[in-house]
Amino acid sequence: xxxxxxxxxxxxxxxxxxxxxxxxxxxxxxxxLGHAAFLGIGAYTAAMAGKxxxxxxxxxxxxxVLAGAVGIVVGLxxxxxxxxxxxxxxxxxxxxxxxxxxxxxxxxxxxxVSGIASTGLSKTAFMALTLALCVAAAALSLYIRAAWMGRVxxxxxxxxxxxxxxxxDAPRYKLVAFAIGTALAGLAGALYAYQLKFIxxxxxxxxxxxxxxxxxxxxxxxxxxxxAIAAALLSALPAxxxxxxxxxxxxxxxxxxxxxxxxPGGLAALxxxxxxxxxxxxxxxQP
Amino acid sequence: MNPVVNPAVNTSSSPAAPLLSVDxxxxxxxxxxxxxxxxxxxxxxxxxxxxxxxxxxxTTMLRSITGVVRVTEGHVTxxxxxxxxxxxxxxxxxxxxxSQQLVRPLRSMSVIDNVALAAGSAKTVRPLRSLLHVAxxxxxxxxxxxxxxxxxxxxxxxxxxxxxxxxxxxxEMARAxxxxxxxxxxxxxxxxxxxxxxxxxxxxxxxxxxQGVTVVLIEHNLGEVMRICSRLVVLDNGRKINEGDPRxxxxxxxxRAAYLGGDAVSHAAAQGGPHA
Numbered sequence: 251x252x253x254x255x256x257x258x259x260x261x262x263x264x265x266x267x268x269x270x271x272x273x274x275x276x277x278x279x280x281x282x283l284g285h286a287a288f289l290g291i292g293a294y295t296a297a298m299a300g301k302x303x304x305x306x307x308x309x310x311x312x313x314x315v316l317a318g319a320v321g322i323v324v325g326l327x328x329x330x331x332x333x334x335x336x337x338x339x340x341x342x343x344x345x346x347x348x349x350x351x352x353x354x355x356x357x358x359x360x361x362x363v364s365g366i367a368s369t370g371l372s373k374t375a376f377m378a379l380t381l382a383l384c385v386a387a388a389a390l391s392l393y394i395r396a397a398w399m400g401r402v403x404x405x406x407x408x409x410x411x412x413x414x415x416x417x418x419d420a421p422r423y424k425l426v427a428f429a430i431g432t433a434l435a436g437l438a439g440a441l442y443a444y445q446l447k448f449i450x451x452x453x454x455x456x457x458x459x460x461x462x463x464x465x466x467x468x469x470x471x472x473x474x475x476x477x478a479i480a481a482a483l484l485s486a487l488p489a490x491x492x493x494x495x496x497x498x499x500x501x502x503x504x505x506x507x508x509x510x511x512x513x514p515g516g517l518a519a520l521x522x523x524x525x526x527x528x529x530x531x532x533x534x535x536q537p
Numbered sequence: 538m539n540p541v542v543n544p545a546v547n548t549s550s551s552p553a554a555p556l557l558s559v560d561x562x563x564x565x566x567x568x569x570x571x572x573x574x575x576x577x578x579x580x581x582x583x584x585x586x587x588x589x590x591x592x593x594x595x596t597t598m599l600r601s602i603t604g605v606v607r608v609t610e611g612h613v614t615x616x617x618x619x620x621x622x623x624x625x626x627x628x629x630x631x632x633x634x635x636s637q638q639l640v641r642p643l644r645s646m647s648v649i650d651n652v653a654l655a656a657g658s659a660k661t662v663r664p665l666r667s668l669l670h671v672a673x674x675x676x677x678x679x680x681x682x683x684x685x686x687x688x689x690x691x692x693x694x695x696x697x698x699x700x701x702x703x704x705x706x707x708x709e710m711a712r713a714x715x716x717x718x719x720x721x722x723x724x725x726x727x728x729x730x731x732x733x734x735x736x737x738x739x740x741x742x743x744x745x746x747x748q749g750v751t752v753v754l755i756e757h758n759l760g761e762v763m764r765i766c767s768r769l770v771v772l773d774n775g776r777k778i779n780e781g782d783p784r785x786x787x788x789x790x791x792x793r794a795a796y797l798g799g800d801a802v803s804h805a806a807a808q809g810g811p812h813a
Contacts, residue, residue, distance in 0.1 A: 394668065396671050397670060398660045398661055398668075398670045399667040399668045404643075405646075408645050409641060412643060414624070414625040415625060416658070416712065416716065417626050417716060419664075423667075
């Protein structure tokens with residue numbers, strides 16, 4: 251039972267992390283190849299705050315605020331660059347984070363931080379909290395998509411210049427997407443630190459940014475349900491099949507490529523195509 | 538403060554302050570001077586035609602008003618406030634809207650959703666406000682009304698990706714109208730329409746103008762321009778070559794020469810009756 255609880259917690263954290271990227275990349279169309287940095291900022295913030303004696307529940311909002319604040323700074327870069335240049339910029343932010351942490355002795359340097367404070371919760375209660383936060387993030391995502399903010403994000407994702415001609419302050423909306431998305435990543439990072447009790451810079455590198463991006467792409471960019479399912483499945487796979495751990499980058503990179511090439515809409519679009527009775531493409535063959 | 542709302546007034550002798558003022562605007566792209574020291578005013582309630590042969594700088598002029606293009610010299614002022622430093626979206630928020638020459642519908646949403654998004658400008662002006670509002674019944678009603686106004690209500694629920702240019706042109710205008718602008722900038726709204734559609738849409742433009750919206754119209758269909766515009770500004774090679782009452786302007790030998798020097802045949806044909 252202990253194993254299942256631990257696995258469910260891991261899956262919950264992954265889903266939360268993937269949903270956070272989905273807000274930025276899926277909803278608002280801003281690609282990020284350095285999202286693991288924000289998971290790392292949340293994790294290190296919670297770990298250090300916990301060590302300093304801050305109670306568990308108080309470390310969560312602190313982690314969110316710090317990750318969100320750095321997210322806004324990175325978001326400012328998104329105002330200047332677009333699409334592929336933004337991908338490279340965010341990738342750089344990811345490397346910068348790892349490079350920075352490795353050099354900081356007070357953050358444990360290469361060795362990382364161990365002996366992270368206890369949450370004071372039982373494993374089951376921690377799992378329940380993680381899953382509850384996960385559901386809350388999914389609910390927030392669904393709400394944003396239904397609200398006017400979601401419509402604006404959608405428009406910016408498609409054509410930012412047209413949105414400006416419609417009087418939409420696109421830069422400000424992009425910053426908001428970065429702020430919310432990176433704050434949620436910070437929350438996921440804090441939970442990650444408390445679950446593993448040990449963090450090191452290697453857990454927040456490029457591979458992890460690609461992993462979370464592949465979760466979003468496999469699920470269907472922008473689809474809350476699709477991304478949640480994909481993140482849950484893909485995070486459980488390495489636990490079920492040990493060998494995947496050794497070929498993580500190959501597998502996630504390959505999945506990313508295959509989905510982009512053959513099913514750019516992800517699982518969500520595949521499901522929709524499967525369940526829609528008469529798709530447009532089927533019409534010509536109808537009598 | 539000026540009592541500016543005074544529509545349908547012939548402003549040639551009116552003391553009203555201009556709604557929009559273009560003052561000595563020059564736009565250079567590298568070594569090319571696209572607009573050279575152009576000045577003109579647009580008065581409240583006017584339907585101003587901005588005409589000239591191809592390459593005269595009309596679209597660049599409009600883009601420098603909206604802020605897509607930055608002016609190299611000179612100023613653009615709206616109700617006495619300088620717009621020079623403002624980005625596009627803030628100029629739009631101050632009451633102007635643009636129907637672009639090259640149509641740019643959002644293809645991921647239906648025709649009516651495109652217009653409803655513009656109609657929700659009051660709810661999308663700030664991110665926080667957009668987060669707190671979900672319902673869009675009113676905006677959909679406004680959108681439906683705007684689509685009917687430009688004559689494409691029957692395409693409301695379809696995707697813009699499958700529409701012909703004529704529908705997209707009118708979608709572009711419906712979207713501009715949905716912003717409830719005080720100053721409507723139209724860049725060739727009649728292009729791609731057949732003569733009947735063009736006439737109907739020109740009537741709609743005149744109608745919108747009569748209801749108090751000031752309009753600046755760029756259009757190659759001179760027949761319709763002469764029919765609905767109250768005043769013309771003519772550009773050629775980036776310079777203003779004439780301005781005034783449509784009939785007088787079109788009788789000016791300089792204006793005629795500018796058109797005859799360009800692709801005169803098609804414009805002469807357009808004057809007789811627009812082609813599809």
